[in-house]
Amino acid sequence: MPSSTPSASGQNSAESRSSQGILVAETVIKIEAGDFELQFKTDESGRLLILSCGAWNSASGPDGWAYPPSGDGWVFEPALSVVHHDGNRSTDLRVEAIEKEGHLTTIHLFDPLYAFFVKLKFQAFPAYGVIEAWTEIQHQEPGEITLEAYASSSLDLGEGSFHLTQFCGDWADEAHVVEEPINRGIKIIDSKLGVRAHQFTAPWILVSNGPAQEESGEVLAGSLWWSGSFKFSVEKLPMNSVRLIAGINPFGSAINLPAGEIFATPKMTWAWSATGTGDLTRNLHRYVRNEVLREGNTERAILLNNWEATYFDFDEAKVISLFDGAKALGMELFLLDDGWFANKHPRSGDHQGLGDWEPNTEKLPNGIGILADVAQKKGLRFGLWFEPEMVNPKSALFEEHPDWVIKQPGRELELQRNQLTLDLSNPDVREFAFKVLDSALKETPGISYIKWDCNRYLTQPGSTYLSKKNQTHLQVDYVHGLYEVMERVKAAHPNVEIMMCSGGGGRVDYAALSFAHEVWPSDMTDPSRRIFIQWGFSYFMPAIATAAHVTKMGERPIKFAFDVAMSGRLGMDVDAEKLTLEEHAFAKKAIQNYKQIREIIQMGDLYRLESPYTGPRASLQLTLNNRSVVFAYATDGAPSQNLSLRALDPEASYQVREINRLDEDRDLGFISGKELLTSGLPIDALGTFGSQVFEVLPY
Numbered sequence: 196m197p198s199s200t201p202s203a204s205g206q207n208s209a210e211s212r213s214s215q216g217i218l219v220a221e222t223v224i225k226i227e228a229g230d231f232e233l234q235f236k237t238d239e240s241g242r243l244l245i246l247s248c249g250a251w252n253s254a255s256g257p258d259g260w261a262y263p264p265s266g267d268g269w270v271f272e273p274a275l276s277v278v279h280h281d282g283n284r285s286t287d288l289r290v291e292a293i294e295k296e297g298h299l300t301t302i303h304l305f306d307p308l309y310a311f312f313v314k315l316k317f318q319a320f321p322a323y324g325v326i327e328a329w330t331e332i333q334h335q336e337p338g339e340i341t342l343e344a345y346a347s348s349s350l351d352l353g354e355g356s357f358h359l360t361q362f363c364g365d366w367a368d369e370a371h372v373v374e375e376p377i378n379r380g381i382k383i384i385d386s387k388l389g390v391r392a393h394q395f396t397a398p399w400i401l402v403s404n405g406p407a408q409e410e411s412g413e414v415l416a417g418s419l420w421w422s423g424s425f426k427f428s429v430e431k432l433p434m435n436s437v438r439l440i441a442g443i444n445p446f447g448s449a450i451n452l453p454a455g456e457i458f459a460t461p462k463m464t465w466a467w468s469a470t471g472t473g474d475l476t477r478n479l480h481r482y483v484r485n486e487v488l489r490e491g492n493t494e495r496a497i498l499l500n501n502w503e504a505t506y507f508d509f510d511e512a513k514v515i516s517l518f519d520g521a522k523a524l525g526m527e528l529f530l531l532d533d534g535w536f537a538n539k540h541p542r543s544g545d546h547q548g549l550g551d552w553e554p555n556t557e558k559l560p561n562g563i564g565i566l567a568d569v570a571q572k573k574g575l576r577f578g579l580w581f582e583p584e585m586v587n588p589k590s591a592l593f594e595e596h597p598d599w600v601i602k603q604p605g606r607e608l609e610l611q612r613n614q615l616t617l618d619l620s621n622p623d624v625r626e627f628a629f630k631v632l633d634s635a636l637k638e639t640p641g642i643s644y645i646k647w648d649c650n651r652y653l654t655q656p657g658s659t660y661l662s663k664k665n666q667t668h669l670q671v672d673y674v675h676g677l678y679e680v681m682e683r684v685k686a687a688h689p690n691v692e693i694m695m696c697s698g699g700g701g702r703v704d705y706a707a708l709s710f711a712h713e714v715w716p717s718d719m720t721d722p723s724r725r726i727f728i729q730w731g732f733s734y735f736m737p738a739i740a741t742a743a744h745v746t747k748m749g750e751r752p753i754k755f756a757f758d759v760a761m762s763g764r765l766g767m768d769v770d771a772e773k774l775t776l777e778e779h780a781f782a783k784k785a786i787q788n789y790k791q792i793r794e795i796i797q798m799g800d801l802y803r804l805e806s807p808y809t810g811p812r813a814s815l816q817l818t819l820n821n822r823s824v825v826f827a828y829a830t831d832g833a834p835s836q837n838l839s840l841r842a843l844d845p846e847a848s849y850q851v852r853e854i855n856r857l858d859e860d861r862d863l864g865f866i867s868g869k870e871l872l873t874s875g876l877p878i879d880a881l882g883t884f885g886s887q888v889f890e891v892l893p894y
């Protein structure tokens with residue numbers, strides 16, 4: 196039954212097979228990634244069991260099936276559920292072979308009753324303690340099969356006092372860090388939104404032994420590379436072991452798979468630390484900068500975005516005046532946001548024009564090219580906003596192609612933000628979306644940055660392109676279609692930077708990030724709220740990928756707004772002309788300071804020192820090559836209290852300076868590493884929305 200397959204090369208076993216080709220020797224398979232190791236073994240019947248995850252020993256016996264399929268014994272949440280060509284709903288997986296190529300391990304499984312094959316893939320990254328896990332499913336049955344569940348990865352953590360942390364919220368309220376003990380029963384963290392899928396929950400989790408701690412304790416992180424609906428199930432089985440299953444949400448998404456076609460799940464990134472979330476984060480940030488993000492080791496420009504400065508209300512002269520303001524402050528890049536396009540139904544608000552991507556001749560009579568040229572002449576790069584997946588019904592595009600939208604036959608169209616989603620399962624629509632960007636970028640080579648937005652989720656998932664039988668493919672095909680478009684844009688315009696946005700943080704997975712240079716985490720830019728949002732993002736996203744803009748939202752003091760935004764990739768959404776003289780002078784100085792510390796912020800290691808959740812102060816340290824920047828914030832009043840720093844050389848002496856002050860910088864003189872590590876850095880009493888920033892440089 197098994198087809199031709201690679202030869203088995205498991206560890207610690209002599210090859211021993213049943214007459215059906217099942218590997219029946221007890222073979223241990225180790226996936227080693229530095230301090231993180233996953234261990235599996237084949238049992239005497241050739242089933243694959245998970246033995247351990249990090250320091251946690253998995254359940255023994257049948258509870259420890261590595262990738263449990265439904266219908267032949269497994270009665271809990273399955274990783275895989277298949278309807279075979281003959282209607283049989285059961286699957287039994289046995290090991291056929293184990294392959295190792297460098298840090299990639301493939302475990303080949305098959306069903307002895309069917310020509311049905313599953314490959315479990317593990318790519319280890321020893322430098323970061325990270326393992327990427329995914330699954331490929333294929334068959335040669337005489338007819339189509341249906342995949343009703345198809346997880347990327349399944350782990351068993353064994354018994355322990357585990358806690359689960361999720362990152363949930365809503366528009367303008369993203370990434371709340373919510374932790375709870377894992378009790379008996381099942382907890383599902385999922386999205387069914389299809390598009391803008393992370394509006395209510397990011398596809399990231401932490402599982403820790405006891406409450407997650409920054410400096411100690413065992414903790415596992417999981418992050419799914421999927422911009423659509425996802426599902427993490429966390430189940431404490433009756434025998435008390437904890438099972439994690441992670442992947443695309445199969446809800447309404449059964450996949451009909453013809454013989455010979457491979458269905459590959461998205462990757463799940465697992466990372467592990469035995470020394471708390473701090474080390475875990477620093478490893479994940481290095482991994483993201485080096486293995487996920489585009490140009491993750493290149494410093495990012497300081498950006499002026501006109502969105503909160505003008506919303507839809509601008510014209511050519513206004514935009515050019517914003518350039519002058521940006522330049523005078525020392526900024527490097529200008530991004531023209533929503534509202535620059537459409538003529539039949541001009542984009543004067545969010546109610547019309549989306550989909551018609553030609554410059555609006557009233558606002559911009561000379562087009563986009565001239566803006567890019569003027570920006571360039573003034574020494575600024577130029578960027579442009581797009582939302583290529585969406586359309587307003589009041590647009591020439593919709594009038595011409597009403598069938599291109601996602602909708603349910605016979606139902607009244609349900610709008611969100613007055614718009615509909617284009618059906619990216621349809622190749623014509625994908626071509627259109629690619630051309631929107633490709634044509635604009637070709638026509639105006641001066642555009643070196645785009646903001647890729649996506650402002651609604653699916654409520655009526657139906658496609659006029661897909662067959663009746665394959666309607667359930669829509670959510671998965673949409674995301675694959677999106678990645679095809681993004682891949683083409685990346686290949687055709689490799690030097691154009693991309694900000695990934697989705698009404699704020701609605702698309703924050705590593706797959707989306709792999710096409711981009713950063714994410715816009717939230718439309719909430721009030722710094723007192725942003726502290727919390729950036730704190731949540733910081734577990735999975737490095738500062739270089741976390742766009743953080745100074746705005747007028749909340750009318751907070753400008754120093755507080757800058758101090759918060761400067762711990763990420765700094766930008767502003769402000770009309771410089773509307774700043775007071777004092778604010779202007781401060782903004783200019785802060786931008787200059789950011790240029791000095793940018794490398795430390797964007798490439799450094801993050802130490803979360805004091806959580807805003809416990810208050811009254813939040814503080815962060817970023818460190819690169821023994822140079823540090825420390826941020827302290829108070830959303831309420833906080834008394835003066837020293838702050839112990841991390842990662843300094845106790846033997847060295849450091850020159851400490853408070854920067855970003857409304858008056859002159861303050862020199863705190865030389866302080867020994869030992870003192871900064873133990874008695875700490877003196878922080879003033881801070882009033883509501885008070886903050887301080889320090890530079891700590893080795894002498």
Ligand code: GLA
Binds near residue numbers: 533580696718
């Ligand atoms: C979304 C984005 C904003 C802005 C608007 C424009 O809400 O998150 O930053 O670009 O769209 O319509």
